[in-house]
Amino acid sequence: xxxxxxxxxxxxxxxxxxxxxxxxxxxxxxLSAILDKAQAHxxxxxxxxxVLTNLRLYPDMLPMKRQVQIACDSAKxxxxxxxxxxVPKHEDxxxxxxxxxxxxxxxIDFIQTVKPAQVDGTEEKNIHLKLGSREVDYKGMQYLLGHxxxxxxxxxxxxxxxxxHNGVEIGKRDFLGNP
Amino acid sequence: xxxxxxxxxxxxxxxxxxxxxxxxxxxxxxLSAILDKAQAHxxxxxxxxxVLTNLRLYPDMLPMKRQVQIACDSAKxxxxxxxxxxVPKHEDxxxxxxxxxxxxxxxIDFIQTVKPAQVDGTEEKNIHLKLGSREVDYKGMQYLLGHxxxxxxxxxxxxxxxxxHNGVEIGKRDFLGNP
Numbered sequence: 001x002x003x004x005x006x007x008x009x010x011x012x013x014x015x016x017x018x019x020x021x022x023x024x025x026x027x028x029x030x031l032s033a034i035l036d037k038a039q040a041h042x043x044x045x046x047x048x049x050x051v052l053t054n055l056r057l058y059p060d061m062l063p064m065k066r067q068v069q070i071a072c073d074s075a076k077x078x079x080x081x082x083x084x085x086x087v088p089k090h091e092d093x094x095x096x097x098x099x100x101x102x103x104x105x106x107x108i109d110f111i112q113t114v115k116p117a118q119v120d121g122t123e124e125k126n127i128h129l130k131l132g133s134r135e136v137d138y139k140g141m142q143y144l145l146g147h148x149x150x151x152x153x154x155x156x157x158x159x160x161x162x163x164x165h166n167g168v169e170i171g172k173r174d175f176l177g178n179p
Numbered sequence: 180x181x182x183x184x185x186x187x188x189x190x191x192x193x194x195x196x197x198x199x200x201x202x203x204x205x206x207x208x209x210l211s212a213i214l215d216k217a218q219a220h221x222x223x224x225x226x227x228x229x230v231l232t233n234l235r236l237y238p239d240m241l242p243m244k245r246q247v248q249i250a251c252d253s254a255k256x257x258x259x260x261x262x263x264x265x266v267p268k269h270e271d272x273x274x275x276x277x278x279x280x281x282x283x284x285x286x287i288d289f290i291q292t293v294k295p296a297q298v299d300g301t302e303e304k305n306i307h308l309k310l311g312s313r314e315v316d317y318k319g320m321q322y323l324l325g326h327x328x329x330x331x332x333x334x335x336x337x338x339x340x341x342x343x344h345n346g347v348e349i350g351k352r353d354f355l356g357n358p
Contacts, residue, residue, distance in 0.1 A: 013320075014323075023324055023329075057236075057343060061343060141197065145197065150206060150332060150354070151355060154336050157333050158340055160333075164237055165344070175329070
């Protein structure tokens with residue numbers, strides 16, 4: 001079995017683009033497939049899908065649907081900010097699995113409009129963020145590696161964990177995809 | 180508040196090293212601090228710590244202690260394989276929070292013995308893995324970005340989610356650290 005996540009023609013050198021757009025797109029496709037399994041699980045057991053999308057691991061923790069929304073936002077925000085294009089606004093109105101899959105699809109569509117040349121070389125780019133009451137200054141590489149990627153993976157893994165905890169039959173291979 | 184995850188002197192260009200060793204070390208330190216909070220939680224409520232380290236989100240999912248062990252193994256393995264040094268063997272004998280923190284500490288110590296020059300430029304290095312019955316061939320960058328990093332974050336986030344689900348008072352800031 002030969003791995004084929006990144007085509008050999010483009011895989012020569014690690015870059016800001018290689019570390020962001022293709023990685024986010026790949027994980028978001030995996031998340032979308034996980035939602036398919038969750039929907040099939042709900043249908044087979046006649047569970048209202050909105051029960052699953054609103055499940056939480058703890059009362060003051062965000063529900064599954066918000067984990068998906070924030071994962072999408074984390075991906076689109078860092079890609080847009082590095083590329084110096086406007087971050088597209090996506091309202092958080094999703095309730096069903098189909099809604100969440102559409103949110104994921106439009107996130108993938110957006111980040112794939114950004115070309116490597118727009119993201120590569122942004123290691124030292126100044127990124128100023130207002131996070132609620134806090135303001136944070138990052139350099140591009142620090143923002144991508146130290147904030148955006150861990151934040152993205154946190155929410156994808158937590159969406160997975162919520163579904164797994166509630167009996168959806170998924171395994172780590174669904175999370176990692178098939179590299 | 181100014182971010183300071185990566186010192187400006189070394190942050191100029193993304194590289195295989197920058198994307199691996201400092202990121203793994205930073206997240207493992209965050210995980211160690213999360214275990215401190217879990218231990219304090221157990222002590223305050225007179226819960227046997229082994230109850231918390233053995234908790235699972237589902238009967239056929241690995242317990243919290245295994246999530247920590249596998250996160251450590253994921254970090255040490257990719258760093259060692261990229262650098263062409265032997266992967267250190269760490270037996271999975273941990274039961275207490277102190278044990279798990281020691282496992283994390285020795286993982287950080289090991290990966291920090293590896294120098295940037297040993298890891299940089301390994302994007303195209305051939306990595307052959309036996310994963311149970313499967314054999315997988317990766318290139319270095321693909322192995323790091325497409326397998327090792329998502330796998331690492333998966334286990335750190337799942338350790339966090341297990342503790343969070345069981346009432347330990349932690350938030351995403353504990354996971355992300357203080358960038």
